[in-house]
Amino acid sequence: MDIQFLGTGAGQPSKTRNVSSLALKLLDEINEVWLFDCGEGTQNRILETTIRPRKISKIFITHLHGDHIFGLPGFLSSRAFQANEEQTDLEIYGPQGIKSFVLTSLRVSGSRLPYRIHFHEFDQNSLGKILETDKFTVYVEELDHTIFCVGYRVMQKDLEGTLDAEKLKAAGVPFGPLFGKIKNGQDVVLEDGTEIKAADYISAPRPGKIITILGDTRQTNASVRLAVNADVLVHESTYGKGDEKIARSHGHSTNMQAAQVAAEAGAKRLLLNHISARFLSKDVSQLKKDAASIFENVHVVKDLEEVEV
Numbered sequence: 001m002d003i004q005f006l007g008t009g010a011g012q013p014s015k016t017r018n019v020s021s022l023a024l025k026l027l028d029e030i031n032e033v034w035l036f037d038c039g040e041g042t043q044n045r046i047l048e049t050t051i052r053p054r055k056i057s058k059i060f061i062t063h064l065h066g067d068h069i070f071g072l073p074g075f076l077s078s079r080a081f082q083a084n085e086e087q088t089d090l091e092i093y094g095p096q097g098i099k100s101f102v103l104t105s106l107r108v109s110g111s112r113l114p115y116r117i118h119f120h121e122f123d124q125n126s127l128g129k130i131l132e133t134d135k136f137t138v139y140v141e142e143l144d145h146t147i148f149c150v151g152y153r154v155m156q157k158d159l160e161g162t163l164d165a166e167k168l169k170a171a172g173v174p175f176g177p178l179f180g181k182i183k184n185g186q187d188v189v190l191e192d193g194t195e196i197k198a199a200d201y202i203s204a205p206r207p208g209k210i211i212t213i214l215g216d217t218r219q220t221n222a223s224v225r226l227a228v229n230a231d232v233l234v235h236e237s238t239y240g241k242g243d244e245k246i247a248r249s250h251g252h253s254t255n256m257q258a259a260q261v262a263a264e265a266g267a268k269r270l271l272l273n274h275i276s277a278r279f280l281s282k283d284v285s286q287l288k289k290d291a292a293s294i295f296e297n298v299h300v301v302k303d304l305e306e307v308e309v
């Protein structure tokens with residue numbers, strides 16, 4: 001799986017950074033792409049990638065500030081206009097109000113979609129597990145911003161061990177129903193009396209990945225809980241070292257606070273986004289350098305950058 005950043009700027013677009021959106025590409029896992037936030041111009045950014053809008057099956061919104069949702073009406077409308085592709089339904093998860101925003105925008109602009117949108121709204125009282133499929137579970141918790149805002153923890157279920165068919169053949173197991181039994185963990189005895197222990201022919205299950213994607217937030221314990229043992233933590237870094245006070249008053253974090261969260265949570269990797277246009281490229285290198293003094297495996301992402309998880 002990969003994360004592709006579509007917009008990594010804070011508040012307003014700049015020439016190099018668009019407003020917030022990222023795509024979690026789960027093509028090998030479930031042949032779907034999940035979008036997190038959809039700032040204005042997200043559809044234009046998608047045109048510069050290989051992402052097919054029809055593959056986007058779910059959109060998760062962190063909060064209702066404009067730089068995170070104003071791209072929705074445009075994206076949803078364009079998604080309807082791709083010829084020669086089947087219309088597929090879409091799920092939108094987000095704070096209460098997202099349904100009214102989307103439906104109002106579509107209604108007043110006379111937009112009619114040839115596919116269905118299923119809304120899943122939540123508020124302070126309905127957080128926790130919001131989605132479970134056979135491959136993934138998604139949890140939300142409330143963060144600490146100037147309006148209700150959440151972070152998402154996407155947990156892939158453990159991947160089953162695979163059967164070593166070559167080794168079984170070499171052991172003289174005839175191809176057929178016995179393979180199925182062994183795959184299900186059952187020990188078997190062959191006609192010649194040979195005992196086959198299933199565990200010797202199945203690789204150990206691989207732990208699923210954990211991806212934590214946070215909305216705008218002050219430093220808070222909720223972020224740490226969401227990021228426990230995460231393979232990747234995507235955390236905002238609207239401000240830099242020394243600006244902790246102003247960050248707090250505006251409902252945001254500094255790079256140092258993001259690094260503290262990653263360290264406390266035992267995350268493996270920290271990706272900083274929501275970068276202010278005030279920062280020039282040398283400031284961005286400094287953001288990384290300073291954060292690395294607390295959490296070493298840190299990187300400041302750019303628009304269109306793709307990161308393998």
Ligand SMILES: [Zn+2]
Pocket residue numbers: 063065145216
């Ligand atoms: Zn915000």
